[in-house]
Amino acid sequence: xxxxxxxxxxxxxxxxxxxxxxxxxxxxxxxxxxxxxxxxxxxxxxxxxxxxxxxxxxxxxxxxxxxxxxxxxxxxxxxxxxxxxxxxxxxxxxxxxxxxxxxxxxxxxxxxxxxxxxxxxxxxxxxxxxxxxxxxxxxxxxxxxxxxxxxxxxxxxxxxxxxxxxxxxxxxxxxxxxxxxxxxxxxxxxxxxxxxxxxxxxxxxxxxxxxxxxxxxxxxxxxxxxxxxxxxxxxx
Numbered sequence: 001x002x003x004x005x006x007x008x009x010x011x012x013x014x015x016x017x018x019x020x021x022x023x024x025x026x027x028x029x030x031x032x033x034x035x036x037x038x039x040x041x042x043x044x045x046x047x048x049x050x051x052x053x054x055x056x057x058x059x060x061x062x063x064x065x066x067x068x069x070x071x072x073x074x075x076x077x078x079x080x081x082x083x084x085x086x087x088x089x090x091x092x093x094x095x096x097x098x099x100x101x102x103x104x105x106x107x108x109x110x111x112x113x114x115x116x117x118x119x120x121x122x123x124x125x126x127x128x129x130x131x132x133x134x135x136x137x138x139x140x141x142x143x144x145x146x147x148x149x150x151x152x153x154x155x156x157x158x159x160x161x162x163x164x165x166x167x168x169x170x171x172x173x174x175x176x177x178x179x180x181x182x183x184x185x186x187x188x189x190x191x192x193x194x195x196x197x198x199x200x201x202x203x204x205x206x207x208x209x210x211x212x213x214x215x216x217x218x219x220x221x222x223x224x225x226x227x228x229x230x231x232x233x234x235x236x
Contacts, residue, residue, distance in 0.1 A: 136201070
């Protein structure tokens, strides 16, 4: 029942995610190959995008903890949920990275296509190993899916549901999935990962969030879940 409501409340986010995942798999494995796909997606460099992607990609490193802190002023339970989500998805990703031990674009092209020169962005140090799945992409998708869950459940808790509420929910879901995909693309833009790494990271982020959400249903009825720092008491 809980997972059914989650899917219903976040159907726009999850629909966009499935389209992104399916189209990415079809193109990367059925139409093109990892090298050609990377060169195509990596061919849109401009000085402005260099700056945007360079700084946006680090959102996946520190912004989750800022969001965790902010959620402490809403509900302690959701703050712990997001923190556990980022930690769990990150752990799964690290295990998979070491299992696959895949080369990143920089070393992969140097090995198989040494004549290819990848566009470089000033100040970005290119990694060479543990490419699949993308850790940053995992965090982006886990974090923004978790935020979508928090926002849509909050909106669904209103006693009267209106067209305005649904519109706000759809807008937030669209923003969240767009930011998640942009975060994944930033890893390709900076030649830190291939498309397949992004798809793998996105799947891990969404899947671990779903699994974690299913395990917290009983905790949502506990008193600690509703505590916040703003009022230091239960929200009734």
